[in-house]
Amino acid sequence: MNDLRIGHGFDVHRFTDEQTAGVQKLGGVDVPVERTLLAHSDGDVVLHAIMDAVLGALALGDIGTHFPDTDPHWSGADSTVLLRQVWQQAKERGYGLVNLDVTVVAQTPKLQPYRSAMTDHLAAVLGAPTDSINVKATTTEKLGYIGRREGIATHAVVLLGRLR
DSSP states (O other), X not given: OTTEEEEEEEEEEEBOSSOOOEEEEETTEEEEESSOBOOSSOOOHHHHHHHHHHHHHTTOOOHHHHSOTTOGGGTTOOHHHHHHHHHHHHHHTTEEEEEEEEEEEOSSSXXXXXXXXXXXXXXXXXXXXXXXXXXXXXXXXXXXXXXXXXXXXXXXXXEEEEOO
């Protein structure tokens, strides 16, 4: 009965208050932004949601349990490195990726030009074919904190299957 495991992850980060034009890691890819995201690590809200989805599918808690923001060791951490550690736990338990579906909710930046690179990056990290990974983006039609350009949120749903 435990051949399949599903997990949902959600993460949100707010933008800095001042203009900090530069790049922000999103889905492991450098994306030009007007303001970067505030976070203890690199603020990759996409990878954080994916990590929570994988950890949820494995019943291993959440990223705050594994990489607490109260621990200075994780300050500025590269979220790709963290995702690799989380993914290693899935592999050690005999699971592989069936599919991953990610929805980034952001008024800004526009992510369409970066979706393919994000998919490629995720496929490489998770050792999965690109056709098992979907990254999409939507806005909130200028409603709420995301519509006011105060932050970015991401939902991720992962289906893991027991490797045979």
